[in-house]
Amino acid sequence: MIETNVIQVENLTKKFGDFIAVNAITFEVKRGEIFGFLGANGAGKTTAMKMLIGISSPTSGNAKVADFDVFTNSEDIKKNIGYMSQKFALYDDLTVKENITFFGGIYGLSRKKIEEKRQLLVEELGLQNIVNELVGSLPLGWKQKIAFSVALLHEPKIVFLDEPTGGVDPITRRQFWEMIYKASNNGTTVFVTTHYMDEAEYCDRVSIMVEGKIEALDTPKKLKEKFKVNSMNDVFLKLARNIE
Amino acid sequence: MSIIIKNINKSFNQVIAVNDVSFEVKKGELFGLIGPDGAGKTTIFRILTTLLFADKGFAKVAGFDVIKDYKKIRSNVGYMPGRFSLYQDLTVEENLTFFATIFGTTIEENYDLIKDIYIQIEPFKNRRAGKLSGGMKQKLALSCALIHKPKVLFLDEPTTGVDPVSRKEFWEMLKRLQQKGITILVSTPYMDEAALCDRIALIQNGKILQIDDPKEIVKHFPTTIYDIKANNIYKLLLALKEYKHSYSVYPFGEFVHYTDKRDAFDTKELFQFLKDKGLNNIIIQPTETTIEDTFMELAK
Numbered sequence: 001m002i003e004t005n006v007i008q009v010e011n012l013t014k015k016f017g018d019f020i021a022v023n024a025i026t027f028e029v030k031r032g033e034i035f036g037f038l039g040a041n042g043a044g045k046t047t048a049m050k051m052l053i054g055i056s057s058p059t060s061g062n063a064k065v066a067d068f069d070v071f072t073n074s075e076d077i078k079k080n081i082g083y084m085s086q087k088f089a090l091y092d093d094l095t096v097k098e099n100i101t102f103f104g105g106i107y108g109l110s111r112k113k114i115e116e117k118r119q120l121l122v123e124e125l126g127l128q129n130i131v132n133e134l135v136g137s138l139p140l141g142w143k144q145k146i147a148f149s150v151a152l153l154h155e156p157k158i159v160f161l162d163e164p165t166g167g168v169d170p171i172t173r174r175q176f177w178e179m180i181y182k183a184s185n186n187g188t189t190v191f192v193t194t195h196y197m198d199e200a201e202y203c204d205r206v207s208i209m210v211e212g213k214i215e216a217l218d219t220p221k222k223l224k225e226k227f228k229v230n231s232m233n234d235v236f237l238k239l240a241r242n243i244e
Numbered sequence: 245m246s247i248i249i250k251n252i253n254k255s256f257n258q259v260i261a262v263n264d265v266s267f268e269v270k271k272g273e274l275f276g277l278i279g280p281d282g283a284g285k286t287t288i289f290r291i292l293t294t295l296l297f298a299d300k301g302f303a304k305v306a307g308f309d310v311i312k313d314y315k316k317i318r319s320n321v322g323y324m325p326g327r328f329s330l331y332q333d334l335t336v337e338e339n340l341t342f343f344a345t346i347f348g349t350t351i352e353e354n355y356d357l358i359k360d361i362y363i364q365i366e367p368f369k370n371r372r373a374g375k376l377s378g379g380m381k382q383k384l385a386l387s388c389a390l391i392h393k394p395k396v397l398f399l400d401e402p403t404t405g406v407d408p409v410s411r412k413e414f415w416e417m418l419k420r421l422q423q424k425g426i427t428i429l430v431s432t433p434y435m436d437e438a439a440l441c442d443r444i445a446l447i448q449n450g451k452i453l454q455i456d457d458p459k460e461i462v463k464h465f466p467t468t469i470y471d472i473k474a475n476n477i478y479k480l481l482l483a484l485k486e487y488k489h490s491y492s493v494y495p496f497g498e499f500v501h502y503t504d505k506r507d508a509f510d511t512k513e514l515f516q517f518l519k520d521k522g523l524n525n526i527i528i529q530p531t532e533t534t535i536e537d538t539f540m541e542l543a544k
Binding site: 039042043139140167168181182185195231232233 | 279280281282283377378379401404405406407408409410411412433434435436448477478479481494495496497498536539540543544
């Protein structure tokens with residue numbers, strides 16, 4: 001198999017006035033990879049992610065996502081990626097079914113395709129009893145699992161997940177990661193941020209941002225070897241603020 | 245006892261948020277309520293801080309009844325809610341002055357208590373609270389909750405969404421406050437923070453699963469856990485779930501945590517099974533039980 005890069009980033013920079021939120025970051029993400037995008041609060045992760053999903057224009061640098069340029073083809077990027085975050089995933093005032101139909105429509109799927117996808121999703125997640133419930137009435141863990149599936153409705157090449165498991169119970173958190181593994185196994189690239197350091201270990205490769213720059217990028221195993229520590233938590237603590 | 249909570253029940257419409265919860269927190273103790281979103285943690289906090297009536301049961305804080313003596317409780321406790329609830333349009337200093345004033349004190353009077361924390365945001369004292377970073381908001385909220393020198397401090401998910409470095413710093417601050425004799429009830433969805441408490445209550449769906457000190461709580465886990473690793477984690481998970489003797493299979497950092505239905509079992513057999521499934525670089529080794537394993541087993 002030829003390894004192809006689905007995200008290619010070169011010296012990507014974003015400034016807000018004098019403040020450099022993202023400072024010339026360079027990296028690539030391969031097809032089917034689970035890529036962990038870590039960093040302290042305020043390190044620039046969200047700003048970087050916004051540029052990659054086509055909703056914020058970079059100040060300088062280059063980036064291609066799913067072969068589309070972030071400067072000139074940001075609309076095409078939006079059609080070819082999935083996105084979910086902890087803060088926004090689904091509409092609370094719509095039922096599960098309505099959310100699926102709504103997002104299917106937004107992504108331009110045909111009615112027939114949406115119906116097919118909905119049946120598949122209901123079956124896979126065991127949603128038979130809650131498909132007509134308002135999303136707002138569901139436990140957070142359910143919401144997040146459904147949101148992830150909805151983000152994959154249009155079979156995007158890449159899915160961006162911004163802290164998808166924050167506050168979710170430990171069992172559901174793991175079921176969520178099994179869904180990520182499955183998507184990656186099917187060739188979908190997963191770009192994910194998290195504050196749970198055990199989840200960093202689940203990633204194929206991890207980058208750690210500190211004050212706008214990528215200070216480390218490698219497999220969890222190599223990062224731990226490099227910093228001579230036993231866990232990603234310790235790697236993070238060493239890097240993010242040079243504690244201890 | 246600083247906090248006594250006995251057979252507390254609270255429902256919202258048909259949803260039971262808190263289901264017959266009882267526990268006690270000793271004076272000067274750092275007690276953790278550990279559980280995910282929707283476990284009922286916030287409802288318990290609101291009942292203890294006199295902002296919500298329980299349907300049934302009784303509770304005392306700092307020696308005062310939450311219903312009869314609610315006013316006394318309010319002047320004796322500090323409460324930092326999960327959602328940032330300071331005045332966004334007031335500056336850092338104005339917020340602190342405001343909270344000091346309504347509690348009938350001044351910043352100077354109790355400066356010692358907040359010095360450690362406040363000193364880190366003092367350079368920004370003229371900035372509006374709404375314009376602070378997440379970490380700074382958290383420090384200001386804690387300063388405001390402490391300014392009247394409370395006997396008991398309630399912190400509802402102070403570290404949710406906070407990165408590991410800031411979380412570590414925050415817990416160091418809590419330890420220092422505890423040394424000053426303040427009783428602290430703190431909730432968190434992060435199981436690793438549970439280890440930093442004197443005692444913890446694991447809670448899910450409104451029910452307490454277990455109360456113990458963090459070192460003891462893992463002893464409630466009934467069997468040996470194995471760390472398992474192979475070249476493809478997804479295939480490994482599927483294979484282990486298929487294995488007829490498997491009891492639980494969870495991804496756990498770089499390993500998969502596996503338990504077997506049998507009391508004792510030969511790992512060679514499992515090794516062979518995984519090999520036949522086409523997996524390579526297989527490692528199977530017993531490992532120590534964590535609080536998270538215990539939580540998942542109890543929550544099952």
